[in-house]
Amino acid sequence: MLYPRDSLKNTAAAGISEGYETFLSLCAHELFHTWHVKRIKPNVMVNPSLTLENYTNQLWIYEGFTSFYDDATLVRTGIIPAQSYANILAKNITRLLRNPGRVDQSISRSSFEAWTKFYKQTPDSTNFIVSYYNKGGLAALCLDIVLLQQSNGQANLDTVMRLLWEHYGVDEVGTPDHVIELLCKQYLNINVESIVHQLAHSTIDLPLPTLLPTIGLRLAVRPAIDVNDKGGISKATPCPVAFGAMYSANPVGIKLTQVLIGSPVACAGMSRDDILIAMANYEVSQSNLINLLTRFTQQASVELTWLRDGRLCTGTMPIQSALCDTAEVHVMDEAKFNAWAQRTLTFPE
Numbered sequence: 001m002l003y004p005r006d007s008l009k010n011t012a013a014a015g016i017s018e019g020y021e022t023f024l025s026l027c028a029h030e031l032f033h034t035w036h037v038k039r040i041k042p043n044v045m046v047n048p049s050l051t052l053e054n055y056t057n058q059l060w061i062y063e064g065f066t067s068f069y070d071d072a073t074l075v076r077t078g079i080i081p082a083q084s085y086a087n088i089l090a091k092n093i094t095r096l097l098r099n100p101g102r103v104d105q106s107i108s109r110s111s112f113e114a115w116t117k118f119y120k121q122t123p124d125s126t127n128f129i130v131s132y133y134n135k136g137g138l139a140a141l142c143l144d145i146v147l148l149q150q151s152n153g154q155a156n157l158d159t160v161m162r163l164l165w166e167h168y169g170v171d172e173v174g175t176p177d178h179v180i181e182l183l184c185k186q187y188l189n190i191n192v193e194s195i196v197h198q199l200a201h202s203t204i205d206l207p208l209p210t211l212l213p214t215i216g217l218r219l220a221v222r223p224a225i226d227v228n229d230k231g232g233i234s235k236a237t238p239c240p241v242a243f244g245a246m247y248s249a250n251p252v253g254i255k256l257t258q259v260l261i262g263s264p265v266a267c268a269g270m271s272r273d274d275i276l277i278a279m280a281n282y283e284v285s286q287s288n289l290i291n292l293l294t295r296f297t298q299q300a301s302v303e304l305t306w307l308r309d310g311r312l313c314t315g316t317m318p319i320q321s322a323l324c325d326t327a328e329v330h331v332m333d334e335a336k337f338n339a340w341a342q343r344t345l346t347f348p349e
């Protein structure tokens with residue numbers, strides 16, 4: 001595992017830095033794979049031909065569940081406090097909200113297309129594909145809460161992991177596509193077919209706003225503060241005008257590194273790698289873009305000027321209200337959250 005040294009534990013500083021938190025989460029992720037992927041695995045991965053691509057719909061179960069357990073382990077073991085876990089969730093939800101591909105592709109489809117799409121990504125891929133890691137981890141959290149609800153607190157995702165181990169992991173029997181529905185029905189007498197369909201096989205948004213309050217958390221959404229805002233609680237005032245691209249500083253203007261499909265800047269005609277140099281003839285820079293956008297709040301549109309391959313281009317960008325694509329997760333009921341995070345493992349009979 002490779003990791004930047006400045007994100008490792010700084011013994012001179014109090015608490016845990018965000019970089020070290022991510023490092024610990026990554027360690028938990030890879031350790032979890034010792035069971036979940038190395039032993040419990042999809043049926044096509046039991047005796048795979050290493051010379052062929054092996055297709056499976058199930059990566060959302062493997063990378064998704066593991067992505068859920070990596071962060072959840074940090075709060076369940078007391079390494080990070082409740083609000084830090086809530087902030088991690090907020091960032092994961094923000095990533096999903098800013099991923100236009102989530103309305104085109106389900107996570108089971110994304111699993112199947114890992115060979116042809118997920119591992120052949122370009123900067124525009126976010127417009128067409130969804131991550132079975134990112135959405136898969138959040139779907140696992142939803143499934144955990146639904147199982148708690150449907151079993152009156154007697155079962156949760158841990159119970160399903162235990163069943164996966166007993167029935168598929170111990171003897172390294174590969175899992176079929178509908179393994180979660182099968183195990184829940186057969187051993188817990190819970191029908192999860194419709195919720196699994198929604199979470200894994202559809203592009204309907206995850207039911208996080210209604211599920212999170214049952215574990216003491218509240219989800220709120222707001223526009224981004226700036227290009228560095230990855231989600232989480234902020235008291236700063238968001239930019240009221242939508243832009244719709246990621247960008248980096250350039251000696252002149254800003255260089256677009258990713259343009260979201262259907263966004264105002266895409267409507268103006270701009271694409272990735274274009275260099276935006278002016279807005280209504282005012283020079284644009286990384287530091288003044290938000291300020292400039294805010295000036296045009298009351299207008300219907302604004303003229304953009306950019307460079308593409310050394311040629312000057314112009315286009316009209318419609319002024320639209322900023323999208324609420326940034327999540328905040330608040331710990332509203334600490335006792336309820338702790339009951340979820342500090343639960344004891346329940347094992348099936």
Ligand SMILES: [Zn+2]
Nearest residue numbers: 029033063066
């Ligand atoms: Zn993994």
